[in-house]
Amino acid sequence: MNRIAQGLTLVLLGAAALTSTVPTDLYLNWVKPGFGPFLIAAGVVMVLLGVLVIVAELRGGDQALDQEDVVPSGAAAAGDDGPARSELDHAAAEYAGHTGDGHGHDHERAPGVAWLLLLPVLAVFVVAPPALGxxxxxxxxxxxxxxxxxxxxxxxxxxxxxxxxxxxxxxxxxxxxxxxxxxxxxxxxxxxxxxxxxxxxxxxxxxxxxxxxxxxxxxxxxxxxxxxxxxxxxxxxxxxxxxxxxxxxxxxxxxxxxxxxxxxxxxxxxxxxxxxxxx
The missing domain is CATH 2.40.50.140 (Nucleic acid-binding proteins)
Incomplete structure (x- = not known):
């Protein structure tokens, strides 16, 4: 989800650059007219990169789910020692969740913070900075x-x-x-x-x-x-x-x-x- 938020941020930033140059002259509030083509090019590149990041993250998540369905777990992978190993794995995972040594606890909080990156980008569409006065x-x-x-x-x-x-x-x-x-x-x-x-x-x-x-x-x-x-x-x-x-x-x-x-x-x-x- 972190990468999806990053990809959306790139898409929105690119869209902001494009919407301030192609249909309007809003970009003239911040830069000289000669920079218009460069803003258009940068906007297109950022949108494409953002889309690629989002697509790659979604495909990676789908592949991870497919691997969990195929890979044997616990007793099937452990043979005769399956129950013992399954109990050890369960205890280790539980201990990591309580102590914070595992990655699961951090990953649960990170996406929520990552989505906050979109707020300043969305603000550009709502309230565009005016020219200096x-x-x-x-x-x-x-x-x-x-x-x-x-x-x-x-x-x-x-x-x-x-x-x-x-x-x-x-x-x-x-x-x-x-x-x-x-x-x-x-x-x-x-x-x-x-x-x-x-x-x-x-x-x-x-x-x-x-x-x-x-x-x-x-x-x-x-x-x-x-x-x-x-x-x-x-x-x-x-x-x-x-x-x-x-x-x-x-x-x-x-x-x-x-x-x-x-x-x-x-x-x-x-x-x-x-x-x-x-x-």
Whole structure:
């Protein structure tokens, strides 16, 4: 029975990987889109292995029962000394059951414990872990730091601000806006209306709120926070998604010394959660 529980655990884990990738985009809450094919392959392998384990255990149990029916016991196998040996075997088995030296007592308790392994796996089907949100931003603290500079003192990153026509609203990732605000010594971002999409995070002092987005390199475990402060619009409910248009509030002094970046909003519009919550 232990092996059957192990096999079912593998089947359920594989099914969880498959159901989060094939019919839905649920896997995007935890990993980047490029990992989808690997999750599908891993799910198929785990399901097949689990089925093989279960089938092998069931066949092994059937063979053991067949051998017990065929092998002679007690007196038939012992010849003239059968009754004496049968009594000794019975006494030894009884002694092992009382002292715990035999394996029977342990095997009776082990299957019950093994079945508990299925509970956390079943929980995945009932309550799927959501994407990281405002709690992660609040517990992490500050935003990601400025991009590293090369030998010439310049930072390299890409956005579509330079290619946009004058007066055109520029759609940027929150991460792109933050990176540009860190290093825009020529102030190309100034007076340019940008459009950002992210989720709401309340501030600790209650003055304003953050429009935030998490940047993920591989999986949710390495997510980095990027956030923009908004003080001229009432704070919405945490973890709700918004599309914000506005202009950059230029900080005083060196850009690298800024603790956070702020935007003056011209419009704030509620939007539905995107399929991929990360950047």
């Amino acid at each position: 405002s709690y992660t931003v609040e517990s992490t603290g500050g935003s990601s730091g400025p991009p590293p500079r090369d030998e010439n003192g310049s930072s390299r990153f890409t956005d579509n601000l330079s290619e946009a026509a004058p007066g055109e609203v520029v759609e940027l990732d929150v991460q792109q806006f933050v990176m540009r605000a860190w290093v825009d010594e020529e102030r190309e971002l100034a007076d340019r209306e940008v459009e950002l999409t992210g989720f709401a995070v309340p501030t600790e002092d209650g003055e304003g709120w953050y429009l935030a987005r998490l940047q993920m390199a591989c999986c949710a475990a390495d997510a980095v926070v990027n956030k923009v402060l908004i003080t001229d619009h009432p704070a919405p409910e945490a973890d709700t998604w918004w599309k914000v248009r506005g202009t950059w509030v230029e900080p005083e002094g060196e850009l690298y010394d800024a603790s956070e970046h702020e935007i003056d909003t011209s419009s704030v519009e509620a939007v539905t959660d995107p399929p991929d919550p990360y950047e």
